[in-house]
Amino acid sequence: MTFFEGTDVWTVAVIAGLTLVTFITRCFFFISSEEWTLPEWAQQGLQYAPIAAMAAVVFPEILMQQGHFLQTWMDARWVGALVGGAVYFWKRNVLLTIVAGMLAYLPLHVCLAW
Amino acid sequence: MAQLAMFFKAENYRHSAFVEGLRDAAPQAPGVAAWGLMIGVAMINSGMSVMESIAMTLLVYAGSSQLAAIPLIAAGAPAWIILATGFCVNLRFMVFSLHLRPYLMHLPRFERVIHGYLTADLSYVLFTRRFLKPSSDSAEQQMQTAFLAGNTFIIWVSWMVASLFGIYLSNFIPSTWGLGFAGTLCLVGIFCSLASTKMRFFAAGVAALTAIAAYQLPLKLNIVLAIGVAVILSMSLERFRKHPQGNKT
Numbered sequence: 007m008t009f010f011e012g013t014d015v016w017t018v019a020v021i022a023g024l025t026l027v028t029f030i031t032r033c034f035f036f037i038s039s040e041e042w043t044l045p046e047w048a049q050q051g052l053q054y055a056p057i058a059a060m061a062a063v064v065f066p067e068i069l070m071q072q073g074h075f076l077q078t079w080m081d082a083r084w085v086g087a088l089v090g091g092a093v094y095f096w097k098r099n100v101l102l103t104i105v106a107g108m109l110a111y112l113p114l115h116v117c118l119a120w
Numbered sequence: 121m122a123q124l125a126m127f128f129k130a131e132n133y134r135h136s137a138f139v140e141g142l143r144d145a146a147p148q149a150p151g152v153a154a155w156g157l158m159i160g161v162a163m164i165n166s167g168m169s170v171m172e173s174i175a176m177t178l179l180v181y182a183g184s185s186q187l188a189a190i191p192l193i194a195a196g197a198p199a200w201i202i203l204a205t206g207f208c209v210n211l212r213f214m215v216f217s218l219h220l221r222p223y224l225m226h227l228p229r230f231e232r233v234i235h236g237y238l239t240a241d242l243s244y245v246l247f248t249r250r251f252l253k254p255s256s257d258s259a260e261q262q263m264q265t266a267f268l269a270g271n272t273f274i275i276w277v278s279w280m281v282a283s284l285f286g287i288y289l290s291n292f293i294p295s296t297w298g299l300g301f302a303g304t305l306c307l308v309g310i311f312c313s314l315a316s317t318k319m320r321f322f323a324a325g326v327a328a329l330t331a332i333a334a335y336q337l338p339l340k341l342n343i344v345l346a347i348g349v350a351v352i353l354s355m356s357l358e359r360f361r362k363h364p365q366g367n368k369t
Contacts, residue, residue, distance in 0.1 A: 011170075011291045012167070012168075012169035012172075013169040013170055013171045013172050016199070017169075017172050017193055018172065018175065019199065019345070020189070020193060020199050020202055020203070021172060021175050021176045021179060021180060023199060023203045023206075024176070024180045024182075024185060024189055024202070024203065024206050025179040026178050026187065027182075027185065027203055027206045027207050027210055028179075028180055028181060028182045028185065028210065028213075028237065029233070029236075029237050030207075030218070031207065031210035031211065031213040031214050031217070032210075032213040032217060032236045032237050032239060032240075033217055033232065033233045033236035033237060034213075034214045034215070034217045034218075035217040035218045035219050035220075035221045036217060036225060036229075036233070036236060037229070037232075037233065038135035038143065038225055039225075039229060044178055047355070049218075050173060050355050050358065051351045051355060052211070052214060052215045052218065052289060053215070053319070053320070053354075054319070054320065054323040054350060054351045054354040054355070055208075055211045055212070055347055055350075056211050056212030056215055056226075056310065056314055057212075057237070057314040057315060057320045057323055057324045057327070058323045058324065058326070058327035058346060058347045058351060059209050059211050059212065059327070059343065059347050060184075060209075060212070060307060060310055060311040060314060060324070061311065061323075061324040061325070061327040061328045061331070061346070061350070062327045062328065062331035062343040062346035062347055063184070063187075063209060063307060063328070063331075063343060064304065064307045064308060064311050064328075065327075065328035065331060065332060066332055066335055066342070067169075067304050067307070067332060068304065069332060069337070070332065073278060073336065075332060080257050081153070081305070082298075082301075083301065086133075086301060086304075086305065087304065087305065087308050090305045090308045090309065091308050091311075091312050094308065094309050094312040094313070095312060098313075099148065099151065100148065100151035100152070100155075100242065100306060100309040100310075101147070101148065101150045101151030101154065101311040102151075102304050103151070103305055103306075103312075104151055104154050104155070104283050104305045104306060104309070106301075107301070107305040107308065108301065108302055108305065111298065111305075112245050112298065115298045115301075116298065118225050118309075119275075
């Protein structure tokens with residue numbers, strides 16, 4: 007494993023682009039010093055877009071298997087995610103969410119091969 | 121590194137609120153580290169080079185968009201698709217920046233942008249929980265800025281150390297252990313922190329169903345489509361609930 011092995015210009019360019027995406031999204035509303043407001047429809051849309059994005063990423067991650075909806079309920083991922091989510095609403099702590107979810111997930115995944 | 125300028129600006133790190141910010145974020149740091157570690161492992165396992173993985177860690181600094189981009193980079197998807205997916209996953213940060221704007225506008229642009237770049241999910245949640253209102257008093261503004269600097273500092277450090285450690289460790293952790301699931305769980309945590317109103321639950325449900333139903337679309341376009349459908353339906357429902365008879369305002 008040498009440092010530069012497998013490095014290509016295209017990937018580096020994509021990384022640069024993603025860096026710009028981080029900058030633009032995190033600073034979007036304070037790049038400009040001008041006083042201005044977003045149109046109301048866009049403000050409304052921004053209420054829903056973030057959680058929609060998270061749901062669109064997370065749920066297929068938990069409920070799909072090789073491009074299909076789960077064929078069996080014996081899958082450790084939805085159990086782990088459910089436990090993790092419940093713990094988040096209870097304790098509001100990301101570490102506990104991860105720990106509890108993994109404690110539910112790993113035995114099922116490793117021992118029972120769910 | 122520009123971000124270090126902010127942490128080591130004397131009026132920030134010498135301020136007592138800097139330590140307060142550190143303490144406030146400290147309980148969350150191990151969770152951030154677990155998530156960073158897993159992203160470090162995932163980058164190398166996907167076939168990215170060590171140099172690329174280190175560059176991505178140091179520069180992109182956004183776990184959820186990295187997680188979404190990694191498989192697309194490995195599959196050689198077109199760059200605009202990768203950037204569009206990263207942008208969609210990052211849309212929540214635009215909302216955060218709208219909320220944070222009045223807190224930071226007293227600073228010069230360079231400092232605003234650095235603070236913004238460093239403010240990831242947890243710092244935003246902790247900061248806005250601690251300071252419910254922006255201040256017009258300059259001593260208090262300074263206090264809030266120092267708190268934010270301390271808060272983002274500890275999260276940035278735990279992320280970077282863990283993620284670089286993950287890049288180093290990746291050869292020793294077999295993917296069959298299923299540790300990658302820790303990343304999904306971190307997204308579950310972020311998801312739950314955003315689920316604050318009934319309408320947002322509705323948007324989440326629509327997005328989840330659409331993303332699953334449209335899973336066969338190439339290049340993870342199901343994510344972009346799901347966001348579009350959820351936003352449009354949620355806004356329509358909201359409008360309908362305000363004007364049930366279809367009255368135009």
